[in-house]
Amino acid sequence: MKNHSILIILFIIGLVVSAVYPHDYFTWLLEVFPAIIGFIILVATYQKFRFTNLTYWFILLHCYILFIGGHYTYAEVPAFNWLRDVLHQSRNNYDKVGHFAQGFVPAMIVRELFMRKQVINKKGWLAFLTVCVCMSISVTYEFIEWLVSVLSGSSGDSFLGTQGYVWDTQSDMLFATIGAICMVILMSGIQDKAIKGLQTK
Numbered sequence: 001m002k003n004h005s006i007l008i009i010l011f012i013i014g015l016v017v018s019a020v021y022p023h024d025y026f027t028w029l030l031e032v033f034p035a036i037i038g039f040i041i042l043v044a045t046y047q048k049f050r051f052t053n054l055t056y057w058f059i060l061l062h063c064y065i066l067f068i069g070g071h072y073t074y075a076e077v078p079a080f081n082w083l084r085d086v087l088h089q090s091r092n093n094y095d096k097v098g099h100f101a102q103g104f105v106p107a108m109i110v111r112e113l114f115m116r117k118q119v120i121n122k123k124g125w126l127a128f129l130t131v132c133v134c135m136s137i138s139v140t141y142e143f144i145e146w147l148v149s150v151l152s153g154s155s156g157d158s159f160l161g162t163q164g165y166v167w168d169t170q171s172d173m174l175f176a177t178i179g180a181i182c183m184v185i186l187m188s189g190i191q192d193k194a195i196k197g198l199q200t201k
Helices: 002-018 025-044 053-072 078-086 094-116 123-160 168-199
Strands: none
Touching: 002 025, 002 053, 025 053, 053 094, 053 168, 078 094, 094 123, 094 168, 123 168
C-alpha cells in the first residue's frame, strides 16, 4: 500500500509539472489523456484487482513518457532534437520511444491479466495473443489520432506528429509491435517471478 501511495504521488507530480507552460494546452491534454484515463481505471479497480509492483512501476514510466510528449509535443522534445542533430536524423524520433512503450507496457498489463485470470494457460499462445492485443491497441490509437486530426484540422497536427514522414503511422505500429515482442522475450521470466511472489503473500 505504501509503495502504491508513492506511485500515486509521483504520477500527480509528473502530471502537474507537465502542465506548467506546455507547448499548447490542447496538445498537452490529448497526449496525457490516456494516462489520466488509465489512472482512473486503476484506482476504480484497485480493490478488485491489483497488479504487481513491477507492472505498476512500468505503467508510471509510460505515463512519464506521455507527460514529456504532452509538455513539449513529441516533435519538439529537446533531448531528441539534440540527438537528431548529432546523429544527422531527418526528424525528432521521441514519438518512436512513445510507441515502443505503447507496446511494451500494455504487454505487461495484458500478459499479467491473462496469467492471473487464467485466460490462457499455454505459454506459446500467451505470448502470441499478448502481442496481438498490443497490436490492436496500437491500431486503435492510430485511428484515434487520425480522427482527432480530421476533426480539429491544423490544431491536431502536433498530436498527429508525422513531421512530414509519409510512413509515420505504419512505423508507429511497428515500434509498438517491437515493444510488445521485446517485453515478452525479455521480461516474461521477471514478470512470472513477480506474479509468483504476489500469490505467495
